[in-house]
Amino acid sequence: MPPFAFFKGEFVPLSEAKVGIMTHALNYGTAVFEGIRGNWNEEDQEIYLFRIREHFQRLHKSSRILNLTLDYSVDELFDIAVKLVKMCEFREDIYLRPMVYQSGEVVGVRAHDVDNDFFIFVAPFSAYFSGDQGIRCCISTWRRPMDTMIPPRAKVTGLYVNSAMVKTEAMKNGFDEGIMLTQDGHVCEGSGENIFLVDDGKLVTPASSDAILLGITRSTVMQIAEEELGVTTVERPMDRSELYSADEVFLTGTAAHITPVVEIDHHTVGDGKVGPITRRLSDLYMDIIRGKNERYGSWCTPAYQKAVST
Numbered sequence: 001m002p003p004f005a006f007f008k009g010e011f012v013p014l015s016e017a018k019v020g021i022m023t024h025a026l027n028y029g030t031a032v033f034e035g036i037r038g039n040w041n042e043e044d045q046e047i048y049l050f051r052i053r054e055h056f057q058r059l060h061k062s063s064r065i066l067n068l069t070l071d072y073s074v075d076e077l078f079d080i081a082v083k084l085v086k087m088c089e090f091r092e093d094i095y096l097r098p099m100v101y102q103s104g105e106v107v108g109v110r111a112h113d114v115d116n117d118f119f120i121f122v123a124p125f126s127a128y129f130s131g132d133q134g135i136r137c138c139i140s141t142w143r144r145p146m147d148t149m150i151p152p153r154a155k156v157t158g159l160y161v162n163s164a165m166v167k168t169e170a171m172k173n174g175f176d177e178g179i180m181l182t183q184d185g186h187v188c189e190g191s192g193e194n195i196f197l198v199d200d201g202k203l204v205t206p207a208s209s210d211a212i213l214l215g216i217t218r219s220t221v222m223q224i225a226e227e228e229l230g231v232t233t234v235e236r237p238m239d240r241s242e243l244y245s246a247d248e249v250f251l252t253g254t255a256a257h258i259t260p261v262v263e264i265d266h267h268t269v270g271d272g273k274v275g276p277i278t279r280r281l282s283d284l285y286m287d288i289i290r291g292k293n294e295r296y297g298s299w300c301t302p303a304y305q306k307a308v309s310t
Helices: 024-028 052-065 074-088 157-172 216-229 240-245 276-289 294-299
Strands: 004-007 010-013 031-033 036-041 046-050 094-102 116-124 135-139 177-181 187-190 194-199 202-205 233-235 248-253 257-264 300-302
Touching: 004 074, 010 074, 024 094, 031 052, 031 157, 046 074, 052 074, 052 094, 052 216, 074 094, 074 116, 135 157, 157 177, 187 194, 187 240, 194 216, 194 240, 202 216, 216 233, 216 248, 216 257, 216 276, 248 276, 257 276, 276 294, 294 300
Parallel strands: 135 177, 135 257, 202 233
Antiparallel strands: 004 010, 004 116, 031 094, 036 046, 036 094, 046 300, 094 116, 177 187, 194 202, 194 248, 248 257
16 A cells, blocks of 8 residues: 555645645745654554654644644644554554645745645654664764754754754764754754763753753653653753763664764763663663553554544
8 A cells, every 4th residue: 555645634645745846845944844753563563653742732833933824733633643644554663744834836035924734744764773782973063053043942844954964974974973062062962863961870961941952752761761760860051071971871862762872072981882771761762652661651642453532
């Protein structure tokens, strides 16, 4: 069965979901989006959509920041997404991409007086980083834009040119990922991930005022660290040198899950292996997102035989 998309208010084959070359969002980056994981559980023969309502709530907030109109409520978006996943019938990990975009075919830079529209598509999506032994990162020469440039708390498509430059620079220099600093030199985030370090048994992560995306995986990690491990999280400005001296470092994101970092700028992190807190959090997280932990069952929406509107 061919994959489907929700496009211009209808469910259509993905191959028919097309936009014109004059579309405002294509020319000027005037769109906001989300990335939502659907995690396949072989035993249950089920795809669990993780924290889908929180993603759609953030999509509404991003839309307001960019002056876009999203005509669907969170409940309506929820129903559309679950129906779409069921129609596509994937039996593997998937990624949902909802987007609100300036659909008008007009020339001229602005974020007003242009028609808006919404679409969502589904695609297979395996592990973002290969292997589970940790990745190597570098501090990028590219800085993170400030809130007064392009608001980083909104997932604006145009902002991700910054992320693309960071990722490509890192990989061309032999690393797996780049870590951005803020304009004043504080640690910010990866090209598509939030960052945590472990120091003296506590988690430290950049403050919301340091130009980060308020990640849903980030908030998940903070909650399960406290509830399951008794580990508290400190949100504060973080200096680059702290990454070099940290006991553990890891990245979090919908795509990246919880990814250990074992080297930064050729500095070995800790003993160069995946740290115990990172490992425990990762194991917990992977069970949670695949619907294997009943305590956090409300975060997981089953899309197939057990699908219900909640």
